[in-house]
Amino acid sequence: MRHVELKDGADLDGFRRALRGLVALGADPDGVVWSGGAAPSLFGTAPGTGTAPLPAPLPVDAPPVPLPRPVGALIESVVCHRDPERYGLLHRLVCRVVRGERDILDHHADPLVHRLALLDKAVRRDLHKMHAFLRFREVRDPANSEDRGGERYVAWFEPDNFIVEATAPFFVERFESLVWTILTPVGSLHWDRRSLTVGPAALRPEGLDRDDRFAEGWQRYYESTFNPARVNPTAMRAEMPRKYWANLPEAAAIPGMIRGAPARVQAMIEAEAAAPRRRNPDKAVAAMARQEPATLAELNRIIRAADPLVPGATQAVLGEGPEGAAIAIVGEQPGDHEDVEGRPFVGPAGQLLSRALEEAGIERDAAYLTNAVKHFKFVARGKRRLHQSPTAGEVKHYRWWLMKELGFVRPRLVVTLGATAALALSGRSVSVLRERGPMGFGDWEGFVTVHPSYLLRLPAGEGAEQAYRDFVADLRRARGMVEWAG
Amino acid sequence: MDDALLDKLEILADAAKYDASCASSGAKRRTGGPDGIGSTTGAGICHAYTPDGRCVSLLKILLTNYCLFDCAYCINRRSSNVRRARFSVEEVVQLTLGFYKRNCIEGLFLSSGIIRSPDHTMEQLMLVARTLRRDHGFAGYIHLKTIPEASPWLIEQAGLWADRLSINLELSSDRSLKEFAPEKDGSSIKAVMGQVGERILEAKEEKRRFSPAGQSTQMIVGADASTDLSVLETSDTLYRRYGLRRVYYSAFSPIPEASSALPAKPPPLQRENRLYQADWLLRYYGFTVDEIAAGGEGGMLDLGIDPKLAWALKNRERFPVDVNSADREMLLRVPGLGARAVDKIVEARRHTTLRLEDVARLSSGLKRARAFLIAADHHPGGLTDRADLRQRLVAPPKQLSLF
Ligand code: SF4
Numbered sequence: 001m002r003h004v005e006l007k008d009g010a011d012l013d014g015f016r017r018a019l020r021g022l023v024a025l026g027a028d029p030d031g032v033v034w035s036g037g038a039a040p041s042l043f044g045t046a047p048g049t050g051t052a053p054l055p056a057p058l059p060v061d062a063p064p065v066p067l068p069r070p071v072g073a074l075i076e077s078v079v080c081h082r083d084p085e086r087y088g089l090l091h092r093l094v095c096r097v098v099r100g101e102r103d104i105l106d107h108h109a110d111p112l113v114h115r116l117a118l119l120d121k122a123v124r125r126d127l128h129k130m131h132a133f134l135r136f137r138e139v140r141d142p143a144n145s146e147d148r149g150g151e152r153y154v155a156w157f158e159p160d161n162f163i164v165e166a167t168a169p170f171f172v173e174r175f176e177s178l179v180w181t182i183l184t185p186v187g188s189l190h191w192d193r194r195s196l197t198v199g200p201a202a203l204r205p206e207g208l209d210r211d212d213r214f215a216e217g218w219q220r221y222y223e224s225t226f227n228p229a230r231v232n233p234t235a236m237r238a239e240m241p242r243k244y245w246a247n248l249p250e251a252a253a254i255p256g257m258i259r260g261a262p263a264r265v266q267a268m269i270e271a272e273a274a275a276p277r278r279r280n281p282d283k284a285v286a287a288m289a290r291q292e293p294a295t296l297a298e299l300n301r302i303i304r305a306a307d308p309l310v311p312g313a314t315q316a317v318l319g320e321g322p323e324g325a326a327i328a329i330v331g332e333q334p335g336d337h338e339d340v341e342g343r344p345f346v347g348p349a350g351q352l353l354s355r356a357l358e359e360a361g362i363e364r365d366a367a368y369l370t371n372a373v374k375h376f377k378f379v380a381r382g383k384r385r386l387h388q389s390p391t392a393g394e395v396k397h398y399r400w401w402l403m404k405e406l407g408f409v410r411p412r413l414v415v416t417l418g419a420t421a422a423l424a425l426s427g428r429s430v431s432v433l434r435e436r437g438p439m440g441f442g443d444w445e446g447f448v449t450v451h452p453s454y455l456l457r458l459p460a461g462e463g464a465e466q467a468y469r470d471f472v473a474d475l476r477r478a479r480g481m482v483e484w485a486g
Numbered sequence: 487m488d489d490a491l492l493d494k495l496e497i498l499a500d501a502a503k504y505d506a507s508c509a510s511s512g513a514k515r516r517t518g519g520p521d522g523i524g525s526t527t528g529a530g531i532c533h534a535y536t537p538d539g540r541c542v543s544l545l546k547i548l549l550t551n552y553c554l555f556d557c558a559y560c561i562n563r564r565s566s567n568v569r570r571a572r573f574s575v576e577e578v579v580q581l582t583l584g585f586y587k588r589n590c591i592e593g594l595f596l597s598s599g600i601i602r603s604p605d606h607t608m609e610q611l612m613l614v615a616r617t618l619r620r621d622h623g624f625a626g627y628i629h630l631k632t633i634p635e636a637s638p639w640l641i642e643q644a645g646l647w648a649d650r651l652s653i654n655l656e657l658s659s660d661r662s663l664k665e666f667a668p669e670k671d672g673s674s675i676k677a678v679m680g681q682v683g684e685r686i687l688e689a690k691e692e693k694r695r696f697s698p699a700g701q702s703t704q705m706i707v708g709a710d711a712s713t714d715l716s717v718l719e720t721s722d723t724l725y726r727r728y729g730l731r732r733v734y735y736s737a738f739s740p741i742p743e744a745s746s747a748l749p750a751k752p753p754p755l756q757r758e759n760r761l762y763q764a765d766w767l768l769r770y771y772g773f774t775v776d777e778i779a780a781g782g783e784g785g786m787l788d789l790g791i792d793p794k795l796a797w798a799l800k801n802r803e804r805f806p807v808d809v810n811s812a813d814r815e816m817l818l819r820v821p822g823l824g825a826r827a828v829d830k831i832v833e834a835r836r837h838t839t840l841r842l843e844d845v846a847r848l849s850s851g852l853k854r855a856r857a858f859l860i861a862a863d864h865h866p867g868g869l870t871d872r873a874d875l876r877q878r879l880v881a882p883p884k885q886l887s888l889f
Contacts, residue, residue, distance in 0.1 A: 107837050108830040109844030132531045136588045153587065173517050174525040177623075178587060193520065213487040214584040220492055221585075224499035225546060226536040229739045230755060235539025239532065250534060258537045268741065269751070281564060284602075285554050291603035291637070302639070307616065309642060393688030393696070397642040 002032045002055040006087065009186060010080040010162035011036065015087055019094060021058030023065050029095055031055075034087035070105050071097055074120055080127075080163045081119045089116055126160045130167050133157070133244045136180060138212050153180040156204050157247060162186055168196055215249050222250035228261035229268070296323055296408035299401065303374055309397040310377035310390055315342050319370030319405055326482045328368040328411035329353075330402070332420035332451060336385050339376035344369050349453040353417075356452065356468070360475035368409045372416075372424035373398045395424050406444065413482050414444045415475070418451025436474060438481065447481065449474040487584065495581065497571040501551035501562050502597055504741070505654070505704060506734040508532075510543045510592035510627040512699030513649040522623020524586060524593070526649065530627070531592055544595035544629060545585050549573050549610055553599030557667040558745040559656065559709045559738060562599045565745070572601075578614045579622065586626055593627030593649070594618070600633060608636035608644065615647035627699075634670070634678045641678060645685055650699040650731070653678050658720040662710035666747065676728070679703070683728040700731030707761060708753025709738040713785035718764055718775045725769065735761040760787040767793055770825050771818045791880055795821040798858060805870050808860040809840050820858045821879075822851030854879055 004022075006014040022032065067075075071093065078086050092112060096104055107113050136153035153175070159167075164187040171182065172191055182189040183202035190197040236254075245251035293299040300318045308316070310333075317334035320343060337347030345353055357364050372395055378385040390398075402424055406414065416422045422430035425441040432450055439446045450471055458464040510530030517525040532541035550572035551562040561568055573581075582594045596614055600607050611630050618624035630648040632641055645651055653675055657663045660672035682701045689696035703724060705717060721733040737758035738748070764787060767773035771794070781796030782788045788796045798805065798821045807816050809831055817828045827849035834840065834848065842864040846852045857869045857879065869875065 103837075106833045108834040109838065109840060109847050111847075114847045128531070132533050134589055138588070155589070170525075170527075174589075175523070175587070176520050177518065177523055212588075213492075214588055217487050217492055217495055217581070218585060218588065218590050220496050221499050221545070222534060222536065222542065224496045225503045225542060227503050227538050227540075227739060230538035230540070230737075232539035232755075233537050236535040236537050239539075239541070240535040248534065254537055261537070268744070271744070281554060285564075288554050288600070288603045291605040306639070306643060307646075309646065391688070391692040391694070393685060393692050393694065396685065396688065397639075400638045400642070 002027060004032060004034050004058075004087070006034065006036050008036050010165065012076060012079050015075070015079055015090070017060075018058060018087075019091065020062035020065055021060070022091060023094065023098055024059050024062035025056070029088060029092040032088065032091060034084075034091075036084070036087075065094065065098065067094065067097060068102055068105075074105065074116060076166075077120045077123045078116055080123045080161050080166055082161050083119060086119060089119070123161055123163060123166075127163050127167055127170075129244065130157055130159050130163060131170050133240070133248055134171075134182065135215075135247065135249060136175075137208050137210075137215060139210075151178065153178055154205065154208065155180070155182045156202075156208060157182065157184050158243075159184060159186065164189060165198055168198075172196060209249075219250045219253055223253050223257060226257055228257075228264040231258060231261040233258055293404065296405065299404050299408065303401055308375035308377075310373060310375050310388075310394050312339075312378040312385070312388070313375035314339055316374045317342055317344050317371060317376070318374070319368060319409070320344055321368030321370075321409075322366065323368075323409050325366060325368035325409060326412045327362065327366075327415060327478065328370065328406060328409055328413070329415045329417065330421040330425065331369070331371045331417045332453075333371050333373035333390055334376045335387055335453075336376065336378070339378075339385075344371055348456055349451065352452040352455060352468075356472050356475055359472045360479055362475060362479050368411060370402070370405060372402055372421045374401065390420060392423060392429070395420055399424055412445065413447060413478060414441055415447045415449065415478050416441075417449060418454060421451075422448050437477075445481070447474070447478040449478075487581075491577060491581075494571040494573060494577070495547070497569050498547045498549075498551060498573060501568070501599075502546045502548045502595075504561065504736065504739060505546065505595070505597060505631075506540075506736040507629070507652060507702055507704060507732070508541050508543045508546060508595065509650075509702070509732065510629075512731060513627055514698050516625045518623045518625035522625050523583065524624055524626035526592075526625065526627055533590055533592065543592050544627060545582055545591045545593070546595040547573070547578070547581075547597075549575075549578060549596060549598035549607075549614070550601055551599050552601050554602075555600050555667070555669040557656070557670065558747040559666055559706055559741075561741040563745070575610060575613045575617060579617050582618060582626075583622060583624070586624075591626070593624075593629070595629040595631075597631035598633070600635070604633045604635035605637050605640060608633045608640040612640060612644045612647065615644065619647050629699075632678060632682070634675045638678070638681055641681060642685065645682065645689075645696040648697055650702060651682050651697045652702040652704070653682070654704045655720070655724070656704065656706050657710055658705050658712045658717045659710070662712060666710065679724070679728040679730070683730070687729065700729070702730060702732040702734065704734040704736055706738050707735050707758055709748055714757070714761060714764070714782065714787045715775070715779040715785035717761060718768065718778060721765060722768060722775050733765060735765070754789060756789045757787070760789060760793060764793045772815055773797070773819075791876065792821070794819070795854065795879065799876055802870055805858040806860045806866050807858065809845055810835050810860075810862065820855050822854030822856075822858075823849050824851065827851070 004018045075090055078090055089112065093116060105113060134155050134157045136155045139152050139154050140150050164184050168189050177193060179193055180191050183205060185201050188199040188202045190199060293302055303318060304316050317338045331345065334344060335347045335349065338344055354364050373390045377388045377390055379388055414425060416425050419430060419432050422432060425446055426439065430448060432448055436448050439448050455464065455468055455471060458467055513526035515526060515528055530543055532543050534542040536542060551568065552570050552572060553562045553564055556563045556565055578596065585591045596611055598607050598611055615628050615630055618628065628648045629650040629652065630644050632644060632651050632653050634653050655675055657666060663670055663672045682697065685696050686700060707717060724730045724733055735758045737753050737755050764778045767778055777797060778793050779785060781793050781800055787793055798819065807820060814828060814832055817823055817831060818825060830848045839862045841862045845861055849855065857866050857875055
């Protein structure tokens, strides 16, 4: 018989070391007795005291055993179980894997696999319940005022298995910014916002029930959220067995809640529907229907107050121009300059637009200028703010405002500059160069053309000049449509 | 937290409890880091269970239970004499953080009665979510109830802060809605579901956050005359057309201050249970609404047995099926075999020929499945077709005891 001595609890490192040695020696699982730390050996013979010849010591530097990832995960979980046979079972599993059963865990009906799956499930459930049922209490510690005014949290919990360390990542991740201590009969954890200390087993601390108004509030909440008409304690106990109740402050109320339920339900059913005591709030009810912004100015107030629906942006850039303008011109989104000044089309593209409008015989001040997206979407690269095109979804975030806005302006023609504006108005992706020209936008007569920033990006030369001339021609044509229609 | 706040908490938790949804699942993994607080884990956690067996995962409260609407089934309708209260945005934020830090909750589920106007109400809900996220770096779960009568741009904003949005349909037919909830309108509810569904899809494709845990809804069962068939048809449409993540069914519960327009008696809770089972068959087991309904009678599900067994009993010519050769689709239709058990069977039978004791290790529902299964060492023989099969499989109904 070979004896392997491991530390108390979940000794993953010790098990790994022992396993490497055992595999290197090709040891038979039936010839190994595992014991954990101070636990008395049931087999009587401590190493060296028996009559049998002493097996060769385990090699200390045996190579790692390559295992499929799911087997590794299963080992990590099962070593936490308090079943004394866990190490032996795992050793058996590993031997079979080493002998060639690489996908052994798919053999769900295999008795060994099945048994280990049950242990694994129990550990997972225990972990889950500790994540769920552990309750922190706040303990004010004025001496330690550097930590958020001494805000500290302490919890006491009694898990079934050796899972305390395994739960640490969960609590550290969730409460990284707090100082907390978790005490259990099988170990403890302390987090000081920087590092985790794993400590020894603890006793239930005194004074945890000291008044914490939130703990009291939680109990009140728990009682209020219960619906007596649906009382079903069996279902409750299946998920929250009695053994957890002692450490759950809210559980103290359970017996009373169950006892009182039938009477509460009876009272509800017997109570006749009472006539409303309060007068019908007719005025308020009527007023409620008038929430729609009634003017462009009201709509603009709403837009200005809202958060950007795209990343970036310091402020919303609203449309500009007279209500009742014959032509509304819709661009993509404000750029760097527009975002700073809070006005549309004031940057380089805006200046180019002004020139083109003039050449096309459209008075800029008589037109209504706006953007499909009201905020500047950008990423910061050092000092520079790089324009990002809005996605189709982002354009739709803003579409409601654009439609309302146009509803107030009531233009005879909506000219869209570039693909984003065309998408916002038509609801589909438009290939601007191929489809430029008149296009119906549902309620609106429309006209699709390029965005002046596109012209600015073209390399200088004949091509760029031609593109500019085409743009002016488009605008002239748009003007013609309005004049003809008028 | 002072006494006044405790009182409000009591009133506004009580007012919110008729909403069945409490899930905190479906959010992408996220953590608040050293300056924020909280995390989402994907699956969600139930931090407690109340004696009604329901999971307590989120702080489920109303911002206020004052309401200008008059929905007959609702305890908060304007004509009810219930005690009223109203939280400020800051109070909800502090309650959420306080409970969260004590590990009582996964996050917040916030709804509200309609005060001033739907827009005003929606804006307040959105503000709570925004304050938690932006000012406190809150990375826990936020579920916001959207007010379908609110302006669409508010819904666009809410989706940026929330993990899940929901809009309760409450009643499965437009006619019932008109009768019981005069201020509500089925088509505007569906329009908002459409809007939210579309935005969720787009954001997923564009790798942005917009209600990443999807949208859900709730229907009240037993307040109107709708059949299970019509409820399930509505659900089916919601899943298909609007991409809903979940439909919750809530058996109409007698409420204090009930309206006289409602039935005085609650429907059996079992009805709600059967609807949930049917819903699962719809989503994960490849059943159609018609197949499920055919297991019952007159558009109502059989209350005595689960809908899968009901279907199997009426379609016995399709059984028994062989665990070692039947395709996954047919195994899913075997009463007693859950989807997980079926997946294990399919995997395990590649390595070995399954006997009955093997199946017993893979599924806890073997007792029920035996009559419908063939295994290497088992054939149900005439059992599948016995006239008294139903009686043999169903234990006599137990009187529900309260203890
Ligand atoms: S809108 Fe209807 S369901 Fe919502 S709180 Fe008001 S009365 Fe209740």
